[in-house]
Amino acid sequence: MAFRDGLVSFLRRYGLPLSLLVIAIFWQIFVLPSAFPPSHYDALGVKMYCSIEEVKDAYVKLMAKWDSGVDVPNVDHFLKVRYAFELLNNPIWKRDYDLFSVEEQRHIIGKVKQQYAGESFSKVEIPILNLPSSDLIDYVPDDLMAKDFIAKLGDTGNWLIQVYSSGSSRCAEFSRNWKLIAGWLEGVSRTGSVELREVELAAYLADRRKFTGRPVFENGLPYIVAFPHNCRSSSCLLRYQGELSVDAIVDWMATDILGLPRIFYYSKDSLVKDFFRKAGPHKVKVIFFSKTGERAAPFLRQTAKDYWSYASFAFVLWREEESSIWWNMFEVDFAPAVVFVRDPGVKPLVIHGVLNSSSFSKIMEQYKNQVLPQIRNINSMELGCDARGYSRAGNDTSTWYCVILAGRPSLELNNMRQTMRKIQDILSEDDLPEVAGLGRLSVSPIVVKAYREQRLTFAWVDGEAQSKYCFFYLFSEHSYETCGPKRYGDEEDVPRLFIVRYNRNSTSDDAQVEKYKGTMLSMFKEGEIGLASQLVARHNGSANIPEILEWVAEIVTNGDAGDLPYYKVKTPELVPEDAEPIWSKGAQSIVSKGKRIKDVIKSISSALYNFIIDPRMGSLLFLCASVSFGIIWSRTSQSAQQGEKVHNKEGGSNSTEKDKDGGKGSGGAMREQHEQQNLNTEIEPEDAHQWVSPDSDAE
Structure with a gap:
């Protein structure tokens, strides 16, 4: 019983060091x-x-x-x-x-x-190991050498690099996937391969074990790393840790490294509700039809990023049972196909077949604007409708014109936009067409020439979104029917036409600067005075095509005469219609929560594994066990010594008292008896008196 109690006491006291030792x-x-x-x-x-x-x-x-x-x-x-x-x-x-x-x-x-x-x-059948396929030996077109790696890395752009071994069966199986990955990333990222014979370069790209510093490939070969834009050292490269599939690697590179937006799929039910209605009315709608349902190629995502302010993009999975719906809606006959919906009421542009990066970029640049382009802050100079810029005909052009239709989004505005598109078609055709009810039109050659020389531009502006811009050119008592938000009591929306004549002939000394109707502070806040002069003429007639053409011809003829006054005036800035896109905030900010949690768990697991296999941990545990054992033993010994001292001190005081009591003996008893006798003789009672003997001689 005593042994068991002692053992339990010992284990309680030394439990921590014993646990660390085990x-x-x-x-x-x-x-x-x-x-x-x-x-x-x-x-x-x-x-x-x-x-x-x-x-x-x-x-x-x-x-x-x-x-x-x-x-x-x-x-x-x-x-x-x-x-x-x-x-x-x-x-x-x-x-x-x-x-x-x-x-x-x-x-x-x-x-x-x-x-x-x-x-x-x-x-046992030998050999037990399998030699790799010989296909890998033939595929080394993008191998990187250590001597030219730094020079290539310094080039502008992103890099995706695989580290492989010519003796690896796994790398041999992956070689076909790498070809596909390189093809998918063509035009948006450069790709390269590093064979392990380039020892110095392979070690530069590998992981490093913290406790040994030895280069290792934690996930084996092939090993995928990426160098983002302007990354020129191993401190900023990113290592891929997912599955070695084409889709996973390409999506990781496009999303996490390049920061490209994803293009989502829509069904026949959600295309109108979730895409057309939510996309901005000022944007061209680009719809891709796919047979396979695979992700958008990186070059398409790059194009979506480059043209996000001009167009909205969507994917649709092609199904044969729905082919009649797509034919009636867009005249799409089969997939793959791309549809450009540019203006309401305008026949969509359909392109069937597979498009590569260069061809699609050219098509996108050609059709990025609506048929009747909308003047916006991103394209006003490109359209030649900005005094700070130049004509579409070239920087040497001194006089050019911009016919602008302004109005709030409404049915009346859409009808007028259709009229302006018809005028564009009339001026584009070699033979003047016949218009229903009007016969063959007679158009001034000056207008036709100016339009084809790109000195004459037709455009429209959203009077509600660009209210300051609209009021600046149409300032009158009737402007509220065209510009700004609709007020209570406005019966209808009235779109209006005006033409701006730009001129760069005169010098700044001859120019008269018209004062802007506002404060000086507001003028500098809203924009800069343009380099070209501006004269504005408003159309007060009907929406009849011949009448509009005649009005435009008169303005162009008088404007080209060159005898008009020269005024420089500041134009209010156009308001951006779009907020900052989500992918512009950086690659890391668009990663989904689920993926972010997985990455965190994976990084914690990797750190924990590296912690567990650290050879120094065993020695550290032995040291901790020894130190804790020593501390506990020292404290226990000190407590025991202090207890013994207290016990000895108490024992000494008790023995002194005993010695005092024991030293009395016979002598002590005699002294006590003598003291008692003295006490008895010295003390008299209060009623005591002297007794006198009768035989005494006293009287």
Whole structure:
């Protein structure tokens, strides 16, 4: 009973150091050996990094001993030796193992061991390792060399690089996928490959174990890394840790590295509700029809990013049972196809077939604006409708014109836009067409020439969104029917036409600057005074096409005469219609929450694994166990010594008192008796008196 109580007390007192000691022993015996298995050189009994000849000699000696029957190995031992021999006998495998600890076929030992369990080692079929396919040897068109890597990396753009080995079966199987990845990323990112024979470059791209500094490839080969734009060192490169599929790698590169937006799929029910209605009315709608349902190619996503302010993009999965719907809506006959919906009431542009990066970029640039382009802050100079810019005809053009239709979004505005598009078609055709009810039109050659020389532009502006711009050119008592938000009591929306004549002939000394109706501060806030003069003429007639053409001809004729006054005036800035796109905030900000959580879990797991396999952890645990044991033992000893001192002190005081009592003896008793006698003789009672004897002589 006393022994058990003592043992329990001991365990309670030294529980922490004993626990640390047990963990340290477990760490050293089980954890570290599994993380750092014995070298394959040890299996053959040769020194590390010996030559292939020494490996062969060691294996021949072992086989001779086994075949003679002197020492017959079991299957497990034979497989370890045979695996080490095949690995170290191959020059490429030996190089990969010596430099980067790469041995991708280690799992084969377990499979073969299970297959030949309980049988003789002589039954094992050799070789047990598989040589890689020879297809990889023919595919090294984008190999990077260490001598020109830094120069290529300094080029503008992004890089996706795979590190591979020509002796790896896994890399051989991945080679076809890499070709597809390089094709998908063409035009948006550069790709390259690094073979492990480029030892210095491969080590530069590899991971580093913190406690050894040795280059390793944690996820094996092939190893994928990316250099973002302006990244020129290993400190900013990003390593891919997902599955080695074409879709996963391309999407990682396009989304996380390039920051490209995803183009979503819509069904026949959601296309109008979720795409057309939510996309801005000022944007061209671009719809891709796909048979496979695969993600948008990176070059399409790059185009969507470049033209996000001009167009909205959508994908539709083509189904044969829905083909009649798409034919009636867009006249799409089959997939793949691209549809451009540019203006309401205008026949969509349909392009069937597969488009590459260059051809689609050209088409997008050509059709990025609506048929009747809308004047916006991003294209006013491009259209030639900005005094700060130049004519579409060229910088040498001194006089040019912009016919602008202004109005709030409404049915009346759409009808007028259709009229303006008809005028554009009339001026574009070689033979003047016949208009229903009007016959063949007669158009001034001056107007036709100016339009075809691109000195004359037709455009429209949203009077509600660009109210300051609209009021500036149409300032009158009737402007509220055209510009600004609709007020209570406005019966209808009235779109209006005006034409601006721009001129750069005069010098600034001859120019008269018209004062802007506002404060000086507001003038500088809203914009700058343009370099070209502006004269504005408003159309007060009907929406009849011949009448509009006649009005335009009169303005162009008088404007080209050059005898008009020259005024410089500041124009209010156009308001941007779109907010900042989500992908402009950076690649990391558009990663989904689920993916971000997965990445965090993966990084924590990796850090925990590196912590567990750190060889210093065992020594640290032993040290902690020793220190804690010493501290507890020291405190226990001090407590025991203090208790003994207190006990001794109490015992000494008790013995002194006993000595005082015991020293009385006979002498003490006699003194007490004498003191008692003295006490009795000295003390008299209060009623005591002197007694006189009768025989006394006193009187």
